[in-house]
Amino acid sequence: MGKGCAASLWPTAIGPRMPRPLSLLPRPAGLMLRLVGSLVLTLWLVWLLADRLALLAPGEVIAALSGLPVWRLAAALLATAVSFWALGRYDGVAHRHFRTGLAARQARLCGMAAIGFSQFVGCGVLSGSFARWRMIGDLTPALALRLTTFVAITFLLALAFWASALCLIAPPLPGLRQTGVAGLALLLPITLVLFLLPRLRLGRFTLRLPSLRALGAILGWAALDLAAAAAVLWVLLPALSWTDLPLLMSAYVLALAAGLLSGAPGGLGAFELTLLALLPAIPGAELMAAVLAYRLIYVALPALAAVPLLLSPPDLRLGRQHRLPRRIHHHPPARPRAETAVVTQSRGYVLSGGFADMAVVETDQSLIMLFDPVCGGRHPDLYLLARRAAQRNLFALVYKCSARVAVSARRAGWRVRHVSDEATLVPADFTIAGSHRRQLRRKLRQAERAGLTVRRASTLPLTQMAAVDRLWQEANGRAWGLTMGRFAPDYLARQAVFLAWRGARLEGFVSFHRSRDEWCLDLMRTHPDAPEGTMHALVATALAATAAARVPRLSLAAVPAGRLGHRFDGLRQFKDSFAPRWQPLYMAAPGWTAIALAAADLARHVQAPPPLAAPDAQPAHDLDEEIEFASLTGT
Known part of the structure; x- marks a missing residue:
């Protein structure tokens, strides 16, 4: 994804393999048509911009640009660094969604470089896919395209949300407040759709949509990214004060959206024309001088910084981590709770690696530890559980745990709630x-x-x-x-x-x-x-x-x-x-929002579980369930 082209592709679905391979890259004819169309639109926008700039005196633009103090340029550089630091987090979310195994720091570095490159050259999906494929040594072109498309589409959704919110709060033009209300009314139901329909079936393929945690992360990082990027333009406009920042942010986000939809490199033409239309009170010479400095600092410099990574030799490219070896107990664990074997029917596994092994199941929104630890220690490794959940864009939840584990969770700062009683x-x-x-x-x-x-x-x-x-x-x-x-x-x-x-x-x-x-x-x-x-x-x-x-x-x-x-x-x-003797059982999560969303997700999966696999013929009976459960132990 890049801030240079609107995305038009969704990640190819992950699912059963088709008899005939499905092409994941655009066909040459379609690609050529898109490139020609983007070029024609860019030339037309540049022509419109040149016609508008003809009304300005070049000397005034140059004078405004040369009059910028050094501290403003330094502040713009700092805001650019903050914006790209947030931009890199988009790739972290995408790599966690597709479970690529790329380390978080490497994913962020790759994301910053890919976005810097793609927003400079335009056609963000294609150029961003090329950059990611070039920087990550063992990444296939198909996976690079899916990662780029995921980042592009989720960013566009976040951009639409924040543009609608800003139009509602500080509309650059009077009629845009109603547009903001309509935009939020259309976008907010997407959260409900992602919760109720986390997977879409497209023929024989199943498309896994972003989790609510992934969407929340994208919204948060987009807010920081957009605020910092708007601050770059704000510090380059000496005539603006703090009170003008909300209005400038609204105009900037709308101009950015126009540039993305144009498909031109860096939104050239559409970005400037939109700013000129939404900020008529700012003298044109000052605004164009600020935009020119913005393009040098925010567009050209990041692209230049990405060149060494794109040209790096194969042995210096980023590489995905190998999966940790599966850890097997040679002797079945003496499970304190026999009921933990229920995870065998839900594709569950035993999460190992901390000071206690935990039986967990994954849903579309949550990583759920069931009951108490199965072995290793009396108290769960909540840090390991939360980290594993974060690595998969999921909420962490402990469900049906004993009072002892509930006390441990409360001491760790988690929220605890009594949910059931065991006989x-x-x-x-x-x-x-x-x-x-x-x-x-x-x-x-x-x-x-x-x-x-x-x-x-x-x-x-x-x-x-x-x-x-x-x-x-x-x-x-x-x-x-x-x-x-x-x-x-x-x-x-x-x-x-x-x-x-x-x-x-x-x-x-x-x-x-x-x-x-x-x-x-x-x-x-x-x-x-x-x-x-x-x-x-x-x-x-x-x-x-x-x-x-x-x-x-x-x-x-x-x-x-x-x-x-x-x-x-x-x-x-x-x-x-x-x-019987009744004993209370509890659920716990890092916060009340997490516990509410994870509990709702758990209830949905309990009441509407996925279909079971086809039953075996006539299996033998009374096999050792302890040994079967032990085979689930892994990382």
Whole structure:
């Protein structure tokens, strides 16, 4: 991207490979047509500008330019440095979006040089792509084009937003305030679209749109970039005071937009004509002298500084980092929470490298650590989690953690909120006696009178289980996912599964995650016509099995707390019938904005998870879930 040409291409979608390769570069005929059109438009704009400048005396322009004090030129150089420092951050966001592995400092350096070069020569997408491909040694032309187009389009969106806001605050012309209102009204819904539709399907390809964090970063860096670039022009206009800065910023942003849309090198012609039209109170000679100095300092000097990088030999070019080797535990970790195995169904992994290994899943907006650390330490490495999230333009979130981890997060300055309560039992001490379990005894008697037989599965009757799951979803709605399991043969094959039969008909089943010290309830499915007490009998049988296996703890999983918890009163009542111990669980994020956005994103992915992969044929049952989970450990 460069401040010399409006972008017209969106990054090529990342997705399944097409049978025929899709060309990622413009066709020669189309490229030639665009270049000729840009040249014709540039010549026409320069002609219009020359006609306007004919009214000015050249001597006055030269006198205004030579009269600029040294301190103003130095201040303009400083503002240029700040602007390009912010410009380099655009490339950092783009490289994180495409997961290129380029170090942040190198990405910023490449971005500053590419933008400096492209805004000088024009045709920002093409020239910027060439510059990035030339500077990064192992970057393909296709990826360079995607990076440049991403930067160009996100910058144009940010430019449109700030132009609309400035027109609303300080319009250079009276009628532009209404234009600013209309612009904001059109642009603000884009945030909602990016949240609800983070991926667009284009045929066989899927296009991943920028995350909200990426968009927020672009908006922030664009604000700094535009303010510093406008300050360059402001310090070069001696007649302007501090009170004139907002008006000049509005005029500058609109002139910059006109220059970008023209496609001319540096917006030549369109930039100057727009400034002359929006700032009639400034003498033309002074304004043109300031624009000439601006072009020397802000356009020519950065392009000149980029030349050594563009001409550097191959062994001095920037290189992408290699992926760190995957770290595997040769012995499965003794997971304190069996439920962490749910990440195996959500393309989750174990984030290693700090003083604690953390089970994480990625959504379109968030990097979510589930539960407590899986091994290594009792407290999570929140710095590692936040850094990993930032490297992928995501919000960091800890979800369903214990009070101990919540205290650690609060001490680290994170915001913490109580989200759910977990029901736990000690199998060795469990009995159905006592007044607190009256409802449980009644349900178990109903299941017994109905002729229900419950036993642990040695092999899985997948056809019948799938039928029960389908009927359950028809009665209760689509199965949720991400933080809770869904019916899948290969997933269930690694769990402990209990089946409820009435004759030859399967009435229901439950599954449990297993670790050395805990079992945790996962899937709960019953036939719509199953007898009363079916689910109670299934869980009671599992409790007896865990007691016989001397498993110290059984979790009935969590139920949402607060206002949301009222929707799950029936589930809480079911778990209450076992008289468990209720333990609060928490979520934590670096700030309230992050926790709100990440929680909304989590809820969306839980309630509308992506489709599961095609199930395996007939997998073996009762495989070691601990070993399967350990295979996820990596960086």
